[in-house]
Amino acid sequence: MxxxxxxxxxxxxxxxxxxxxxxxxxxxxxxxxxxxxxxxPQRDLDRLARQDKMFLRDRLEALLDPGTPFLELSTLAANMAYDGDVPGAGQMSGIGIVSGREVIIHADDASVKGGAWYPLSVKKIIRTLDIAIENRLPVIHLCDSAGGFLPLQRDLFADRYYAGRIFRNQSILSKMGVPQLSVVLGHCTAGGAYIPALSDYSVIVRGTGAIFLGGPPLVKAATGEEVTVEELGGADMHTSVSGTADYPAASEAHAFAIAREIVGQWTVAxxxxxxxxxxxxxxxxxxxxxxxxxxxxxxxxxxxxxxxxxxxxxxxxxxxxxxxxxxxxxxxxxxxxxxxxxxxxxxxxxxxxxxxxxxxxxxxxxxxxxxxxxxxxxxxxxxxxxxxxxxxxxxxxxxxxxxxxxxxxxxxxxxxxxxxxxxxxxxxxxxxxxxxxxxxxxxxxGAEQAANVLSDIKIRQLAREGRSLSEEEIAAIREPVLEDYKREQxxxxxxxxxxxxxxxxxxxxxxxxxxxxxxxxxxxxxxxxxxxxxx
Amino acid sequence: MQHMIAIEDALHRVWLSRDAQGYVLHLGAQQWPVALDGTALRVAGAASPVTIAVDGDRVYVHIDGAAHELVYQSPIAFHAAEAGGPAEDMVRAPMPGSVIATPVTAGDSVAAGDTLIVIESMKLETAVKAPRDGVVETVNFAVGQSFERDALLVTLASQEG
Known part of the structure; x- marks a missing residue:
């Protein structure tokens, strides 16, 4: 050539x-x-340290094969939404190498609003799993989420491509024979509980990891039962009693060591x-x-x-x-x-x-x-x-x-x-x-054309009412449209x-x-x- | 996560990755190009003759007039031990049966894997072992007593601070 x-x-x-x-x-x-x-914000990092949790980027270091390429996806998701307060939509998505195998990783970022799922978080998780389905990429979920962000629940719960789609995609991946592993590093509450439950393998960290449909406060409100996090959905309960999770881990480092060995068992397609x-x-x-x-x-x-x-x-x-x-x-x-x-x-x-x-x-x-x-x-x-x-x-x-x-x-x-x-x-x-x-x-x-089309429509409308506009008035109609368009394109x-x-x-x-x-x-x-x- | 290798009792975190030229040795945050050409180990261009013998997870390396023993450390075992093992204090009966021996009593120190109590069930003799290092707090059944599945056989002193 x-x-x-x-x-x-x-x-x-x-x-x-x-x-x-x-x-x-x-x-x-x-x-x-x-x-x-x-x-x-410092207070979020302090909270992670208090909870004895690793920062998301350190978790990635512990999981990935050193010296191998990693392609992070949608790093700037939600950068112009929610007043810019939810970097990355509170999620990390990327393709990397674990134990010599190409995988896609989905991780909740507990340093952003406790890992709560905003509407764009849900969109990012679904996209990550769509990539897994289209390309038959094994998935590793790093679970640490407070659950759905309730004030915006109408934009993340019920529709076809809202939260349920995450679990539907997980089930389809399993049906296709594409393996998934969840590492439970924090709470997986309500719908979030299904991420480890629908994974082929799951590792859960003792003391910080927990899986339940309703957390202790919700259980108390619903039935009056008083129960601790560990009793309700802790690592030992789920790995020795309920069988919801597979491997108990003593620390996050231990969990990643187990996770890497599990991925090492997967047959490379x-x-x-x-x-x-x-x-x-x-x-x-x-x-x-x-x-x-x-x-x-x-x-x-x-x-x-x-x-x-x-x-x-x-x-x-x-x-x-x-x-x-x-x-x-x-x-x-x-x-x-x-x-x-x-x-x-x-x-x-x-x-x-x-x-x-x-x-x-x-x-x-x-x-x-x-x-x-x-x-x-x-x-x-x-x-x-x-x-x-x-x-x-x-x-x-x-x-x-x-x-x-x-x-x-x-x-x-x-x-x-x-x-x-x-x-x-x-x-x-x-x-x-x-x-x-x-x-x-x-x-x-283009922004210019759109601004012209929209201001022309307005000018003709006013002309029909017998009004004509000065240059300044036309600019006053055109400029905001142009600004909005430039921002949104x-x-x-x-x-x-x-x-x-x-x-x-x-x-x-x-x-x-x-x-x-x-x-x-x-x-x-x-x-x-x-x-x-x-x- | 890097591999862990003990050399004369000091633990080193190392990894070998590929690049366009060959291999790169990672030691913690540092990196060097490395190659093994026949009997010469080349690190960042400097070659030294080397003899290597492998015996399971142990590797014996003779280089620069000295012999070293390298032991591969399983990251799972390492991190489990580092965290002090499972926090479970209660040792429960895996199946219904009766006690045939109680080798430990309250106050005894035990290591993970030591036999705490021997039970007979379904025509099998089973030694119930300590899940972690610790001190025995109570032994709840005496020889000859029978129990149901999940009965609390032995309790270890809590490690909670």
């Missing part, structure tokens, strides 16, 4: 200005991630074989990504320059290089794995949509996972394009994206606006993993709401994809089959 020849002048003013801007965004991301992981060769670092320095991404997301740039800094050896075999040129399609390798890349170099026209749909089917037949690099402002609009059938050609691309059997991975590199997102494997199209770069926006249309908002699996520093993209592709290959790939393409 030929190496991409970069056209970038790394000494140009615009490159240097872009680099300064995007490095700033990456630094801000790292600072916010660091805070979400470690910054806690054969991975799905796809085309792989020895990996090669990109020829062009990934640090140059900072200088390529524009300061203003509306500035056009060539996505081949990004591919050159993500793909092994910067090598790329471009498919149909002269046709439908606003959608770049072609083969490359990431950490040695062959992938088919679709990347936007402009709006989607009829020809680019057809090219994309065709290329997806080629990759599917070829057993080649798909990587979507989004920089999309939509499908082309207008009389000419509708007459050529832009809607039905877009439908073909969406049909291909939805139907593809090979794993899909999506990165929003610069922007994901409008219906084009559907054709580029947005969140709703079940990419196995989806990440956003710090400067990339997500919304049904930011990468931080998208990740806060779990529209993705996390924000990535662009230079970390290749490593993250390597872990994701490896994880995805734990699941078999179905034979290609599709719905009806409107020809």
């Amino acid at each position: 030929a190496r991409i020849t970069s056209q970038i002048d790394t000494g140009s003013d615009s490159f240097l200005a872009n680099a300064a801007h995007n490095r700033g965004l990456a630094e801000e991301l790292r600072r916010r991630q660091q805070d979400a992981r470690f910054k806690r 054969d991975k799905t074989g796809i085309d792989w060769i020895e990996p090669e670092e990109p020829y062009y320095d990934p640090q140059e990504l900072y200088g390529i991404l524009p300061r203003d997301s509306r500035t056009v740039f060539d996505m081949r320059e990004l591919i050159a800094r993500i793909a092994d050896g910067s090598r790329f075999h471009e498919y149909q290089p002269a046709y439908g040129t606003t959608l770049i399609c072609g083969y490359a390798r990431i950490w040695g794995y062959k992938v088919g890349i679709l990347a936007n170099n402009g709006v989607l026209f009829n020809d680019s949509s057809l090219k994309g749909a065709h290329f997806i089917q080629l990759c599917d037949k070829n057993r080649t996972p798909l990587l979507f690099l989004q920089n999309i402002t939509g499908f082309m609009v207008g009389k000419e394009y509708e007459r050529r059938g832009i809607s039905k050609d877009g439908a073909k691309l969406i049909m291909a994206v939805s139907g593809a059997s090979v794993p899909k991975f999506t990165i929003n590199c610069n922007g994901a606006f409008g219906a084009g997102v559907y054709g580029m494997s947005g969140r709703a199209f079940d990419p196995r993993f989806m990440f956003t770069w710090p400067g990339a926006g997500t919304s049904v249309m 930011s990468a931080y908002y998208a990740t806060s709401e779990l529209w993705d699996d996390g924000i990535l520093d662009p230079v970390d993209t290749r490593n993250a994809l390597g872990i994701c592709i490896s994880a995805a290959l734990n699941a078999p790939i179905e034979q290609p089959h599709y719905g009806v393409f409107r020809l």
Whole structure:
């Protein structure tokens, strides 16, 4: 495969200005991630110490194989919700190696509101288990939760993708033969009790771990019975009397030693074989990504320059290089794995949509996972394009994206606006993993256009009532809309709401994809089959 | 969690991980590239001839003119012992039966695994053992007495501070 020849002048003013801007965004991301992981009110850390509990990050150290990669997901979930008081939505999710096996870890963070489940906590746990189901990844639950956050119970209890889905997903994993282990490090109350109960294996720490449907105060209120935590649901009771938990542990360190040995008993599943060769670092320095991404997301740039800094050896075999040129399609390798890349170099026209749909089917037949690099402002609009059938050609691309059997991975590199997102494997199209770069926006249309559309509607409404507006009055309508839109289309908002699996520093993209592709290959790939393409 | 290896009674936390070049030795928070080429152990580039003999969880290493005995420590056993074993003070009957021997009396010190009481049940003689180190507080049955399942046979003095 030929190496991409970069056209970038790394000494140009615009490159240097872009680099300064995007490095700033990456630094801000790292600072916010660091805070979400470690910054806690002192009283919460003191409480953990008093309870003789380890901090979540120390628990991870004790559980994981040293010196192995760990990909944390949705670190900044809930960063723009609940007044910013619930970092990470009070949950940690990530893919790592335990006793030589690839696993996904879900952990309650007891240093955040006692590990209480907020609506976004529930969404994050369900997403973690959806990843486990889609990729057949064994799960380790680190349980330490106060239970559902009652003031917001209506947003976390009853609906299809609310708390019950956690336990449904656990049951489905078991049915699929994907093992789960719970380490009970704190209380598992009410619904939370089902996490260890539905796991194949569970370890419980004496003195701090407990499992019960109703805690001592609730039991007292309900029946008048007075009972201690240890009697009601402690380690010795559950491991010697009820059989709800399997292994008693004398301390958290002891529990993690037992947990690691249990995981060591799990048979390592054969991975799905796809085309792989020895990996090669990109020829062009990934640090140059900072200088390529524009300061203003509306500035056009060539996505081949990004591919050159993500793909092994910067090598790329471009498919149909002269046709439908606003959608770049072609083969490359990431950490040695062959992938088919679709990347936007402009709006989607009829020809680019057809090219994309065709290329997806080629990759599917070829057993080649798909990587979507989004920089999309939509499908082309207008009389000419509708007459050529832009809607039905877009439908073909969406049909291909939805139907593809090979794993899909999506990165929003610069922007994901409008219906084009559907054709580029947005969140709703079940990419196995989806990440956003710090400067990339997500919304049904750009902020400027949305503000104009909404203020136009208002102006016309008032005009019908015979009123006209001054420049200032128009600005007064337009500005708040623009502000709201900008806030809600930011990468931080998208990740806060779990529209993705996390924000990535662009230079970390290749490593993250390597872990994701490896994880995805734990699941078999179905034979290609599709719905009806409107020809 | 790193492996634990005792060398001449001092406990070391170590781990061997892979990287693109080969292996990396982790010792606590420190790391060095290591390789074993035939009979030479290479640590951070410096090679020393080494002879290694393995006997179960014991490894004998001869290096730089000295012999060392390394003992692999199971992390489960280590952390269980570190925490003082299970807190259970009450030793209960695993099945109904009668007592045929009482080798300990109140006040005796016992180690984990010592026989506390010998019972006969279902034509089998069973030695009921101490779940942890401790001091016997009471022995509740005498030789010849019978009991039901879960009867409290022996109590160890509580370790609660």
